[in-house]
Amino acid sequence: MTIRTLSFLFLLLSSLTLQAQVQDSSYIDELKEEISILKTTELIQSMSQRSEIMPSYHTELKALIAKQAYDFWVENEGEKYVSHKNVYAALYYANKYLNYDSTTFQSYNQVMAHSESVVSLKFGPDSSTFYSAGSDGRVLKWNLNDIKGIPTVLYQGDHLIKSIDVSHDGQILMITSKSDGIFFVKTKDILSEGETISHDPELVQNATFFPNEYKYLTVNQSGQIRIKGFNVDSTLNRSNNQAVNTIMIDESGKEVFLGGKKGQLEIINDRSDSSYFIPELFAINALAISPDKKLLAIGREKGDAVLYDLEKKKIKRIISGHQSAVTDVDFSNDNQHLLTASRDATTRIWDINNSRVMPLILDDHEDWVFCAKFTPDGKRVVTGSKDKHIRVWTIDFEQLADRICQLVDRNLTADEWDEYVGDTFSYQETCPNIEN
Template identity: 45%
Template structure:
């Protein structure tokens, strides 16, 4: 990561926040934490131990001192990550510690199943792989293989069936539990679809065909046509509280289909004419394509990622805009709440994934930018302590959410502390010397 927040930005935010609320933050210590973090970030990788110790000491000051909270956490996380990247770096395979492995083409989706210790990834190479979270560099199991490009995968609510959606083709149902294989007669559904999703509490799925028909299908291959849409649908998301299906469309309209999905045809001209009133066809949120959706754990907020690079937080009950999150420089490709609902993960074609604090809009996001191409997918693990991302560089990466993981790893791998001379240079003479790692 090369994201550096300058002292000028800090001073601006510090003075703004100081004018809004009383604070006992120590501006000198805050500036020291940011300065040390930045010096660690720019230090070359071959000075591995010193790079790590400076980042570690900045983290200790940040944790124990009265440090301004809205900027410095990003610098601290970045410095700790950069230091950890070079600790145990595999120079032969040019692999950092958090590079799990790779497909032979871009990684399109990452999802968790019934067992929280395993997750699945899909790729344009036509394969679905199963990974052991506890063995990041282990060899994955191939659970499905096809000559088709897999656009995305989705896991059923019980975690026992994977759906692989093919690009401009049909879809496949893949059992992840040997005990239910006999219950699935549909292995591949050849009807070309735009997208599809499982329905909660039922062994059924809803698909949108290329012509816009909404098909309700069971695992026994029986299907019913329940409606039609004139819009290009990029993703579906089900509200498990009332069964409403939300559709993010290329035209920038959020469609809302009520259970039992009795959807009449929705001409584009009618949507644009009547968008201010709620109806079966939903809401116009602008002309930017809606690419991804996720529902908050409490069912109150729908997160909407757009081509514009922003995220709309939509109040489901009030049916109104709650907040817009800006930051990405290109299309938002994937979006997910953590299990508690206080953090939001976004991925983007700008080459980054970002973790946003939803409780405090002033707190800068954590920026994960080590993929060498577009980032297509991201997921929190079931505990919410770790993030998995996949990108156009064919790699899968893991990222701890809490920077204390990085700090602990540094002290496990670095066998010394700063020298007195290093302390004077990077910390200063006015702060008494202490061990960075006890």
């Protein structure tokens, strides 16, 4: 073997050794980065939970820990499949007790204007206005941007209200009662008690307006589908005789979905009348169609929500997590999230496309949640409960975090930082806008 060959082999071995060392060094750096991310995630979880369980009389400390956990969470590069749930809970309850009225036990996002259960909520075309109906027979009109303001009473009667709906142009409100038929009122008029512009006395199981028309559809007590309106009154017999809990009409107005007490989904159009059998039949309490018209959400008595693919005509996913019946469902306008309300006193927000993501849990009602809706901008959720309260939940993390710094008047002390953060991060001001 020549000297030249030996020299070449030596250079090759040196090169391979150097590459291995570089690769080992790179691998070690990656491991260190992963460990740092995991340690930060653990710290975020710990801080969020400590904030949440902290007594409400430590208002500012509770809020500052939640805000600092949020800041670490935003900056951390780790997966947020679980941590977002804890960060949100900490931010929400921190905000709840800032400016909390301990005399009336009223928090910033809560109002009570109904004297009985809030059973139905509805948004119209005006994104700043929503309507609520209660077991007290009242229908109220609310300004979303002034939730603490006094609502307008649109209707007051001695009827047990099942649901409400708003016409496509926002001009007419339809009130479906349990034993007195359907009442219609104008949304812009303040009527005297019990006054209506129209009354359909036929007893119905449920009713809804057609999209983009003044026509409305009902299922009467005999199970017939009735289509009514100006110069319109037709009847369609169904092949299925199950009692109907909820109705949904697609945007074209050509396809009707009925959710029944026997757990069957009925799909009716001008060509067919069919029943889709869902595994493990449980009563269907709520239906919603996604804004992109691709999915139908089905809220069931079992406590789950079924996502039905309208294009492929099959179940896409069954979402489980509630401890009691699902009472309402709604889609966010970006088609990314599903809202479910339940008799377990919670409302949950699910990622539609990623089942690994834990839901946000809105859990501050004291009794069954009967109804829940996303606001049109998708940044808030409105809920109505058997506890007689309506809550407007901000689900934008940044808004909740910013509100904390608007309401506290100090930062964490050095000792508090050592107690709740430790030496993982050097001290920093949680709210730099506050003058010390």
